[in-house]
Amino acid sequence: MANEEQVRESLETVLVPTIKRSIVGMNLVRAVTISDQKVNITLSSTGLVPSAQDWIKTEAKEAIENLPDVKHADVEYTDAKAKDLNRIDHMIAVMSGKGGVGKSLVSSLLATALKRRGYEVGILDADITGPSIPKMFGLSARPSGNEGGLLPVLSRSGIEVMSINLLLPNEDDAVIWRGPLIGNTIKQFGEDVLWGKLDYLIVDLPPGTADAPLTLMQSFPISGVIVVFTPQDLVEMIVRKAVNMARKMEKRVLGVVENMSYLYVPELDKRIEIFGRSRGEETARAVNAPFLGHLPIDPMLAKLCDEGEIERYDDEIVTRLGEALVQVVSPGGR
Numbered sequence: 303m304a305n306e307e308q309v310r311e312s313l314e315t316v317l318v319p320t321i322k323r324s325i326v327g328m329n330l331v332r333a334v335t336i337s338d339q340k341v342n343i344t345l346s347s348t349g350l351v352p353s354a355q356d357w358i359k360t361e362a363k364e365a366i367e368n369l370p371d372v373k374h375a376d377v378e379y380t381d382a383k384a385k386d387l388n389r390i391d392h393m394i395a396v397m398s399g400k401g402g403v404g405k406s407l408v409s410s411l412l413a414t415a416l417k418r419r420g421y422e423v424g425i426l427d428a429d430i431t432g433p434s435i436p437k438m439f440g441l442s443a444r445p446s447g448n449e450g451g452l453l454p455v456l457s458r459s460g461i462e463v464m465s466i467n468l469l470l471p472n473e474d475d476a477v478i479w480r481g482p483l484i485g486n487t488i489k490q491f492g493e494d495v496l497w498g499k500l501d502y503l504i505v506d507l508p509p510g511t512a513d514a515p516l517t518l519m520q521s522f523p524i525s526g527v528i529v530v531f532t533p534q535d536l537v538e539m540i541v542r543k544a545v546n547m548a549r550k551m552e553k554r555v556l557g558v559v560e561n562m563s564y565l566y567v568p569e570l571d572k573r574i575e576i577f578g579r580s581r582g583e584e585t586a587r588a589v590n591a592p593f594l595g596h597l598p599i600d601p602m603l604a605k606l607c608d609e610g611e612i613e614r615y616d617d618e619i620v621t622r623l624g625e626a627l628v629q630v631v632s633p634g635g636r
């Protein structure tokens with residue numbers, strides 16, 4: 303006779319349409335009961351349109367009935383809230399002292415690096431002041447869902463992506479909201495997304511240390527923060543402000559990343575420090591946070607961002623960034 307473990311294993315083959323992850327990975331399997339040669343399972347319908355529910359029901363029934371000694375399987379649906387189904391090991395916010403320093407780029411590259419290492423990864427684009435994540439990944443599909451929740455959109459390499467931009471009728475529509483509204487809307491929005499089981503969720507916060515990033519950091523169970531900066535005057539002060547804000551909210555500062563550290567000129571085999579001497583490690587030491595690495599100014603990066611192909615950026619610098627983060631989050635292990 304089949305046991306519960308075998309039943310759950312067989313359900314690993316049943317994929318949620320559009321997101322293409324199993325109903326087990328999305329944590330939709332709520333209960334399994336086995337008696338004689340009959341199996342009953344209860345699934346949550348969270349985020350599933352009626353046609354998806356029907357399809358999953360048929361597939362699940364078939365998968366279970368293929369197990370040895372199972373004569374009959376029944377599939378029932380129940381409701382659950384997305385936030386009660388999500389199992390996210392590490393929710394990491396990416397912040398910056400000011401805008402335009404490459405916060406979204408670093409968020410995208412970190413997610414890409416983690417995905418390449420085999421983790422289940424999602425990105426929540428919480429920067430309503432300039433939601434640019436879908437563009438970097440070349441995504442424009444509208445997320446599907448029902449009253450219970452919204453399903454993220456899947457990137458080419460399999461990263462779950464959610465952004466307010468994907469829900470706007472026109473992707474160029476500016477989002478002009480006032481502070482408190484932003485906080486509440488994004489909180490609600492964040493809670494309504496069904497991510498399922500994730501190793502990492504990267505949250506791209508609005509820039510700066512004003513109300514919006516603060517409210518968002520309070521709204522989500524963020525486990526750690528990464529601060530992105532560029533070499534410039536007053537860099538230490540700007541980074542310190544961001545780091546202090548995170549620490550005041552009792553969030554662990556996982557590290558700092560310096561972007562646009564230098565321009566590499568292959569013809570000369572030379573690094574040019576356009577914005578002055580790189581002070582990445584020095585800044586990290588000054589604010590007492592790990593230095594996760596730096597990124598050069600690379601025209602290829604700008605091009606891939608514009609073309610929605612950021613996942614194709616294949617430089618060891620990305621691998622090292624991912625490694626550095628994993629080391630800080632869980633030294634020596636997964």
Ligand SMILES: Nc1ncnc2c1ncn2[C@@H]1O[C@H](COP(=O)(O)OP(=O)(O)O)[C@@H](O)[C@H]1O
Nearest residue numbers: 402403404405406407562598599600603604607
């Ligand atoms: N290291 C880099 N090399 C080349 N272009 C970069 C780099 N960092 C950022 N950019 C360019 O700057 C744009 C803005 O970066 P972004 O990550 O959106 O900034 P932020 O989220 O901090 O506002 C990107 O779309 C990209 O074209």
Ligand SMILES: [Mg+2]
Nearest residue numbers: 405406429434
């Ligand atoms: Mg951005």
